[in-house]
Amino acid sequence: MADAYPELQEAVRQAAAQGRALAIRAGGSKDFYGGETRGERLDVNALRGIVAYEPRELVLTAKAATPLAEIEALLAEQGQMLAFEPPHYGAAATLGGTLACGFSGPRRAYAGAARDFVLGLSLIDGRGEHLHFGGRVMKNVAGYDVSRFAVGSLGVLGVFTEISLKVLPRPRHEITLQFEMDEARAIEALNRWARQPLPLSAGSFHEGLLAVRLSGAESALHAARAQLGGEVLEHGAEFWRRLKEHDTPFFAQAPLWRLALPGTTPPLDLPGRQWLEWGGGLRWVATDMSAAEIFAAAQARGGHATLFRGAGAQRFQALAPALLSLHRRLKAAFDPAGIFNRGRLYPDF
Amino acid sequence: MDAAPPDLSAVMAALAQVMPRANLLSDPEDTRPFEADGLTAYRRTPWLVALPESEEQVAAALRICHRLGVPVVPRGAGTGLAAGALPGEGAVLLVLSKLNRILGVDPLAGTARLEPGVRNLAISEAAAPYGLYYAPDPSSQIACSIGGNVAENSGGVHCLKYGLTTHNLLKLRLVTMEGEILDIGSLAPDSPGFDLLALITGSEGLLGVVTEITVELLPRPLRAQVVLAAFDDVEKAGAAVGDIIAAGIIPAGLEMMDAPAIQAAEAFVHAGYPLDAAAILLVEVDGTNEEVSEDILTVRRLLLQSGATEVHSAEDEETRRRFWAGRKNAFPAVGRLSPDYYCMDGTIPRAQLPHVLHRIGELSAHYGLRVANVFHAGDGNLHPLILYDANRPGELERAEAFGADILALCVAVGGAITGEHGVGVEKIKAMCVQYAPAALEKFHAVKAAFDPAGLLNPGKAVPELHRCAEWGAMHVHQGALPHPELPRF
């Protein structure tokens, strides 16, 4: 069970009493993501440190502002990893910030999303109460699953203090195969292969090149390679790292849109440049199209768009009216005075 | 507000406007089959049973009940083990079993769209022609419904590798108590806003009625092979589990049974289990042909190093089926040993297994009731089966007290009161042990955001705070029971 954080709790209580908005900040540079946050800075960097790590239990518990790099280094010593392969977007990335944003990396489509690996979460709510949900065990269905629900909420429900995660062994071997083909065929191949017992762990398509990563026993990779063909990409690990971290000129373009779509969606006939990931479910689009046009394009295909980088008032796909009012009621259940991260997720809360 | 409860005939007449009269049952003769779920120690003859045939009828029925102030209890196949679908007093039991169509399987996308009454096993059967299957496989899979699985966040013997229900869902349609239809999640990854899919999965029918589910289908592994290992000591078996995981292998299934469970299963299905073992482990690895060959060798070596007295690999599909049959039939097998049994569902950090089993043994002696242990060892989910005879005065109460002690023990070692069966009515007191009052209050606030009138499955899953005080149930804080110096039994 997590410690109490009397100063933080008191700061929240006072802000709530006075109706003052608080902007939760850790590493403080995922500021590019989400709407502009109104309010006075609430520095949570004191929430740092690994609380418990039991490799044999596959469970790690850390305070929310623990740097991701520190966690990953510790896991690597034991041959383990965060299987959702979170992007850091810089050295200051923290676990809490990453989960607040709900970010997952290339392995997402094959191993699961950030929320899938959350076992327990403690947070300080808008009344300054320190609450504990879930736990440090693999299974816990007592009470509503608030721990997973809070992932991706961009800090608007409360200040995360401690998080327990399921961790996994690192794959014994990885190789990356590359194929020249057009986008329609690449999308079809990614989907077809994903429905076969192949050890896929990442997929990418950009400008005529399809790349897939295979992870597992060496013998299994040999067999899969024989089945799939393609060329082995020499520096595969570096390729996926740069893609994950947006460390290529493509991702420096703004505005940059992130379209989440059903994985079988055919090539998008939209102006601008694109990069496809996640077996077809994620399409990065650098385009000058208007926000209204791109939101409509995503919705028409059964997905949603996010203005990932660049200037713009509306950054997230609008919710249906019934869902938006449910979001408002849930927000009020956690943060009745509406003090946390005003404007970050939706303009009016 | 009118204080008088609405009378049966008025509710019946209103509901008959929106669904066939024949689908409304109130004669005890007809409603008695619905008096209990799988936990038959709790029963109540339903006031009124409604069997809608479409989402439209569900929504219309809920609107009517909301307007009349009538509580509603959703029910799937009624295999739940926590009395979650126990009929309420003066409540409509909304049975979803007629919504049982498979709406579509998309083999390229790897998805299936289902009505809530579809049986769990029917999903994998429909997916089989495409080489796909639905991974969560509760032992009740021939009977339980996917709607019930979503409501309970059910698991199975393959959870450690393939996850619970919550990890295998893409999209739901949910009807609120007010009759509003919500689309939750989508076929695209990471829906905008809060993760409502996570919140609704495992919400035990308290937040809304699930009317449509889209699940993810996985490719059938090319090969799966199971190894059976016997141990003369439960502790060694527990340590072997950690050794396998530490070696970087995530088995598709990793189950443990203790001596009473082994003997019961062997007598029932002749699975080929060694009768003199103190514990057995079933370790299944799956993947490509090459991977399985490698992993089986490693697993065998590790099991022998950890002190297994016998290790058998199932060399053919028939032996594999037989090894699993013993485990999957463990509950009914134990049921043959005793007129009644009470199945617990606590979870613990795996390292605590020897301590917890030892303590359960002590409790068994104290209460004078036998116990058999079946354990999802890979993910720390313990199913002690307490044997009792309801016809002997006081035995049910003793079994319940024994069970409550086991759950408090699970919480005290850092675990939880339920890993997959849910809280329902049965474990509502234990919720006061696991959660502090502030967290329970937050659960009530979440409920109110979906169902402000509090009419959907009331009295289940989350206890009223004042009830915790009345029951004298104590929140276990910082891994310690209050007053550790006092004997706990």
Ligand SMILES: Cc1cc2nc3c(=O)[nH]c(=O)nc-3n(C[C@@H](O)[C@H](O)[C@@H](O)COP(=O)(O)OP(=O)(O)OC[C@H]3O[C@@H](n4cnc5c(N)ncnc54)[C@H](O)[C@@H]3O)c2cc1C
């Ligand atoms: C183009 C680009 C430029 C960059 N430039 C720099 C740079 O110049 N310097 C640099 O250091 N890094 C830079 N980075 C990296 C950067 O984004 C950081 O890695 C990252 O530190 C963000 O920190 P964080 O994880 O602490 O998230 P934060 O940005 O602090 O927070 C992200 C979100 O999570 C919420 N949040 C954070 N902690 C909690 C919590 N405990 N509870 C609830 N909500 C919480 C916040 O309110 C916010 O909504 C850059 C990245 C990119 C992509």
Ligand SMILES: Cc1cc2nc3c(=O)[nH]c(=O)nc-3n(C[C@H](O)[C@H](O)[C@H](O)COP(=O)(O)OP(=O)(O)OC[C@H]3O[C@@H](n4cnc5c(N)ncnc54)[C@H](O)[C@@H]3O)c2cc1C
């Ligand atoms: C022999 C046996 C073995 C079992 N093995 C396992 C196992 O291995 N793993 C496991 O996890 N469970 C197991 N169970 C428990 C049980 O099968 C599961 O909890 C199952 O998911 C219940 O499904 P059901 O359709 O029978 O639901 P019901 O019992 O009818 O209902 C369960 C709960 O869900 C709610 N509900 C049902 N349908 C809906 C809906 N459409 N919308 C909203 N709420 C709804 C009900 O109100 C109730 O609270 C076992 C049970 C038995 C009898």
